[in-house]
Amino acid sequence: MKSNFIILCLLGLASALNAQDPRERHYYYEILDPKHEPKPLVEGFAGERVTEKLNRGLTVVPAREGKGAYLSWRLLASDAPTTAFHVYRETDGKVRRLTKKPITQTCDFTDVTPAEKASYWVEALVKGKKPVVSEKQEVVLSGLKPYTSIPLKDNVKAGKIALADLNGDGIYDYIIRTPETNVDPGMPGDTTGKTYKISAYLSDGTYLWTYDMGPGIEPGIWYSPFIVYDFNGDGKAEVAIKAAADDYIKNEKGRVCGGSEYLSVLDGMTGKEIDRVDWPERNDRYGNLIRQNRNQMGVAYLDGKTPYILAARGTYKLMVVDAWMLKDGKLQRAWRWDGDEENPIVRSMGAHSMVTADVDGDGRDEIMLGSCMLDDNGTLLWSSGLGHSDKAYLCKLRPDMEGMQVFMVSEPKKEDGRGVSVVDAATGKLVWKIGQTTYHVGDGMVADFDPSHPGLECFASEDRKGGSTDKYLLTADGKKINATNEEVPGCRNWIWWDADLLRETFKGDDNRWGASSSSGGRKQNIWKWKGEVLTGGIEGDILLIADMEGDWREELITALPGELRIYHTNIPARDRRVTLMQDPLYRSYVAHRSMGYPQAPVPSFYLGEWK
DSSP: OHHHHHHHHHHHHHHHHHTOOHHHHHIIIIIIOTTSOOOOOOOOSOSSOOOOOOOOOOEEEEOGGGOSEEEEOOOOTTSOTTOEEEEEEEETTEEEEOOSSOBOSOSEEEESSOOSEEEEEEEEEOTTSOOEEOOOEEEEGGGOOSEEEEEOGGGOOOSEEEEEOSSSSSSOEEEEEEOSOOOOTTSOOOOSOOOOEEEEEOTTOOEEEEEEOOTTSOSSGGGOOEEEEOOSSSSSOEEEEEEEOTTOEEOTTSOEEESOEEEEEEETTTOOEEEEEEOOOOOGGGOSHHHHTOEEEEEEETTSSSEEEEEEEOSSSOEEEEEEEEETTEEEEEEEEEEOTTOTTTTTOEEEEEEEEOOSSSSSOEEEEESEEEOTTSSEEEEOSOOOEEEEEEEOOOTTSSSOEEEEEESSOBSSSOSEEEEETTTOOEEEEOOSOBSOEEEEEEEOOOTTSSSOEEEEEEOGGGTOOOEEEEOTTSOBOOOOTTTSOOSSOOBOOSSSSSOBEEEETTSOBOSOOOTTSOOEEEEOTTSOEEEEEEOSEEEEEEOOSSSSSOEEEEEETTEEEEEOOOSOOSOOOOOGGGSHHHHHHHHGGGSSSOOOOOOSSOOSOOO
């Protein structure tokens, strides 16, 4: 009876923590478990929020059907609501204004009578203020392509990419990891001597530097996270990586099983190390070597103003996160979160990526690790108790729902109907569940692609490893949509490409869903679900989807041997909105795409058709 009483007490404690009421968290940490003293709020160096200083992001590509040149540019958060634009072109030293009236409804323009060589720019107009002129774009009409090409040294092919402004000119630059191959912790080790390398290129293709991660970092996603951001607030981005010293130890299978590991921060323009600190150490609390070698990295505004670097280890058992501030050239630790493996509420709750945003309205970022959410001060905000989620999406499912939500798919078999579910982002409380047994749900996504249902559609697919190949398609309210497996689209890559608010996806020329394509192989098409092909002939492996320039629609970055390609839409816009990269959640998704498994970014606000 005594043992039963202890079990009931433990379950009661777990239930109290999982209930997500802030008073209950206070009760657990301060009264029932006083050893877990509340951590103080983080206070960083920034007096105001560190933000990217973006330029107008003007792009020029061939217009549809070859009828002229199509221009597109950013609307910025700093623009007044009444901001209008004039478009100018300079040819042979003669300047001509192409717009009779200022453009107020969109951020695009088609020059139907372009010259062979010209310079374009736009002028932002606000009544009573001096016009602000954008950067210029030099164009040779016969050389225009639907994409921008960035040549890469030594014919390498990128496997991961980060976007950040390295030189402070307001334009995103490219930081890539090569080669494109991957060794997973569950795969045989690489014995060829291959090492991963990080290289930096400016927006115009200027090569800056290469950093060899060395043999102490195995050439796989989970050994080599990196993230690029302006961590010290100087207007130029730094590169944070997981690094290793020369004292690495390899076992008989060629796996690194010991040695010094670091969080290292590199200068974005030179690649030289600014500072390094210890990475969360290996130990048996994570499980075997396969489980120990799960590393991630992130960035979060823990005080609402200062971007902190997150170094994380563990997914399937123990999880540990360190938060660091880069100040005056030194890394200073704000806190460590240790998800005690004996606590079933937080054990094994990791996903294959992370994302950060303010989910509870206090102005400070929380950290979503998968099935659990960390508060800004390095304590557990909530845990769903659902175990490892292969995909978890922090999002806004419907505009009429309070706050944000988390759509998650769970890898463990679930007989309670929660293998595909939605919880409240601030509390972790269940919003809805699929209501049937799931076996090993390995992928998921949220996107509004069907206007007949209000809100974002939620879709997921079982992994064959669980014995099922079922796919699920549900409304934002959790109601099942009648669709065959073939009709449920792929989860990996989605893009806002045409003029409406529905999101598009990709299919190959062979009509198969495409997570990526490859040079010399099948090409991909941007495709309207159950509709037409919008743009075809896309080449290369998909690295990133982001609103990196032009108006609010997204660009597509692909990798080919010796080249990056940035594809731009040329479909005339219907409306305008502030660049998605200035939405904190969307920017966080893009920042975290350089590590872990890829997830298409979504903003903190509802973006879809709503009738």
